[in-house]
Amino acid sequence: MRMHILDSNNESAGVTMSTIYEVAAKAGVSPATVSRVLNGLKVSSAKSDAVRAAAAELSFSPNKTARSLRKQNSEVIALVIPDIENPFFTALARGVEDRLREAGFSLVLCNTDDDTETEAKYFEIAVSENMAGVILVPAADHTDLSPLLSRNRPVVAVDRSTGHDIDVVTMENRAAGLSATRALLASGYSRVACIAGPRGIETADDRSGGWQDALNLADRAADPTYLCHANYRVDGGRAAMLELLSLADPPDAVVVTNNLMGVGALQVLSEAGMAPPAFGVAVIGDLPFTTLDPTSVTIVHLPARNLGVTAASMLIERINGDRQSPRTVVLRNEVAIAVGGVPTR
Amino acid sequence: MRMHILDSNNESAGVTMSTIYEVAAKAGVSPATVSRVLNGLKVSSAKSDAVRAAAAELSFSPNKTARSLRKQNSEVIALVIPDIENPFFTALARGVEDRLREAGFSLVLCNTDDDTETEAKYFEIAVSENMAGVILVPAADHTDLSPLLSRNRPVVAVDRSTGHDIDVVTMENRAAGLSATRALLASGYSRVACIAGPRGIETADDRSGGWQDALNLADRAADPTYLCHANYRVDGGRAAMLELLSLADPPDAVVVTNNLMGVGALQVLSEAGMAPPAFGVAVIGDLPFTTLDPTSVTIVHLPARNLGVTAASMLIERINGDRQSPRTVVLRNEVAIAVGGVPTR
DNA sequence: CTTGCGTTTGAAATCGATTTCTGTAATCGT
DNA sequence: ACGATTACAGAAATCGATTTCAAACGCAAG
Secondary structure: OOOOOOOOOOOOOOOOOOOHHHHHHHHOOOHHHHHHHHOOOOOOHHHHHHHHHHHHHOOOOOOHHHHHHHHOOOOEEEEEEOOOOOHHHHHHHHHHHHHHHHOOOEEEEEEOOOOHHHHHHHHHHHHHOOOOEEEEOOOOOOOOOHHHHOOOOOEEEEOOOOOOOOEEEEEOHHHHHHHHHHHHHHOOOOOEEEEEOOOOOHHHHHHHHHHHHHHHHOOOOOOHHHEEEOOOOHHHHHHHHHHHHOOOOOOOEEEEOOHHHHHHHHHHHHHOOOOOOOOEEEEEOOOOOOOOOOOOEEEEOOOHHHHHHHHHHHHHHHHOOOOOOOOEEEEOOOOEEOOOOOOOO | OOOOOOOOOOOOOOOOOOOHHHHHHHHOOOHHHHHHHHOOOOOOHHHHHHHHHHHHHOOOOOOHHHHHHHHOOOOEEEEEEOOOOOHHHHHHHHHHHHHHHHOOOEEEEEEOOOOHHHHHHHHHHHHHOOOOEEEEOOOOOOOOOHHHHOOOOOEEEEOOOOOOOOEEEEEOHHHHHHHHHHHHHHOOOOOEEEEEOOOOOHHHHHHHHHHHHHHHHOOOOOOHHHEEEOOOOHHHHHHHHHHHHOOOOOOOEEEEOOHHHHHHHHHHHHHOOOOOOOOEEEEEOOOOOOOOOOOOEEEEOOOHHHHHHHHHHHHHHHHOOOOOOOOEEEEOOOOEEOOOOOOOO
């Protein structure tokens, strides 16, 4: 039999958290009734008022750990992303956070550095912490979600898809590659190269596919040496740009398929005295906090924040019991704007 | 009397999490013994082996919620910051995350948008989730930490200090302002203005104080109209820069006291055709992912990541029972580098 | 052979909120 | 006015791991 000592002479002001038992004692009711009041179940208004008064007086706030243990779920969700320092993921995280907060959830941030092991460890944590769900930007295309799925934890994938049959939110990567390339062609550049992401990464292949499409539609042969693969980071962009510039017949413009590689490419170009518009550059992905002249670099804006908001919304629906079959949402890119100027001659 | 049904024919493969009771049953010992094995307490090696085998077979992972409820603490800490999209805080968060992860903690990210209400709400959550501690970049100088402190939750403040007597990690803001200004003077600029942060914000006052110091030491009067206050964001930097340019006797250089305002100021200057080095610019804080020419803008690097690592380390010490009186750590800035070129004439 | 101390282990209490179960009181219909 | 429902509220079980308490056992010394 459990004993609850309810000492009224609480000397040590507020050092301990007040519990539902103390509230019950002060209000002259049972703990069960307190719980009912706090959860909006039917209770006579007399007792209900007494409970509310007592709770306010003790500035009672229910212990989430106990609640979570009993209800077998918490109001915490995990956001698992490759790199919190990449502004794209930051914007995405911001969208997730905003949406979750208005729904009363908190966000645990998990940084994987694109490492599958780290990712797996976070899945274990998510389960053992009884988290309500997971929003995931997969580190690899073979991410194993079974630790989560077998425990019925809802998962929404963002940006990249997984091998599993779950909700996914992506964007029109191929169209982004297409518009970026077309913008450069329209500006008068004729030899347009492409710095793609790592081989085998879905977004990378799609975006460079869009570049191919654009060239085909314009009846230009896609010179295979004009397609570089790099690692989606600044140094990758630098290396690829250097390689392109050293070709026997170098391009006069380039489509860079993510934001950080765009920074690298632009750095190299400006070091070489070929900053846009001397050399045409289109970047897929935003470069916040740069001081670039917006008329000389074409930027295809990606809906990073909206990706986050959408994923969060879908996850919340699942948490609330939505059982429809998995959906794939493809967000439209906010169109390529700021078309670059014509090369100086 | 509690009953634990231990069904051996677990048809629904892995749908439920296995518990310590199932491990105990499979190993032929009591739950208490399982707990002891898992926590490294003295147990005979025969039973210890049996437990470990059973745990492995069931791929048992202890329920953190139950553990947290019983032990009255968790392995989760909260990082409360004003803006997750600001690269300064991102780098700081990254430092915190890395340090915490190697110590086995997880990180809950809390975005306040510099709003005291939101901040207070997060404190409540931290307490009711039994979090082990809080790392805080205060939204205001009057942040009320009593909800945390009265419950003995360790708190470390970063970047800005609070009214409370707790651990703080800051950096040499005044020295940063001084070096930035000196670098501009050394490059030959003579009328150096300053775009400071909001009035009353500690870091803002210190950095602009450093600007004053530098001018005094160089025996130059600090023209009061050369000191602008702005809101630490891009638009603030823009507005302040425009104001400076419109003065009757405009400056020929400016010290900008944070990264985002630096972006705003540079945008305005390049729109006005006065990009550095035509107009001298020194920025306090890093501008990652920009394509600026590093020889024309002076950057005072701030130890953002290290701030995070240090704060996390201090918090972990407190969590582990360190009771020494509150410390204030002041990190050295990684010195101003990349001194700008002399104005064109 | 017995008393005594130390070690290992299990039974049960515990953390705090939720929820089922059950009993009592109040309400309704005829 | 009486039996049948319904509404309300408390006692106790529950979530799963930790920890206290006490029993049981082994071994050593007298």
